[in-house]
Amino acid sequence: MKTLKQKNNQTEKEPLEYYLNLQYSMTIDSDTEDGFVAQIKDLPGCLTQGETLEETINNINEARELWLETAYFCDDEIPFPSSDDTYSGKLLLRLPKSLHRRLAEAAEQENVSLNQYILFLLSAA
Incomplete structure (x- = not known):
């Protein structure tokens, strides 16, 4: 796992901003009593x-x-986001206008983007 780089025979960390800009996948599950629970599996304990x-x-x-800030300043190893190069993360989906409208209205009610709302629904399935 690459988190440090060599420069002039010295080990040097990437700047904190580098790690903050990495894209980690999150999962969000519905909890009927307490709302929602989210976690980032690549960052142990991040939920x-x-x-x-x-x-x-x-x-x-x-x-x-x-x-990420805590791991960075404590000199702990920061894992890179897991990836699977087989998938681009994009999916073209055709759906009925009525379903599109219902999803858009539900996303607006939750104050999230349509994309985030559909991701939530898919991850909860």
Whole structure:
């Protein structure tokens, strides 16, 4: 796992901003009693919850930043995001207009993008 680089025979960390800009996958699950639970599996212990989907997404983004900052300043190893080069992360999907409208309205009600809302629904399935 590459987290450090060699420069003039000295080990030098990448700047903190480098790690903060890495794209980690998150999972969000619905908890019928407490709202939602989110975690980033590549960052052990990085999980949070929220009453709404929007709050949960904000909380997990804040938790990711705090996790990375803590690991960085404690000189702990920071794992790179796991990846699978087989998949681009993009999917073209055709759906009925009525379903598109219902999804868009539900996303608006949760104050999240349509993409984030559909990702939540798929990850909860």
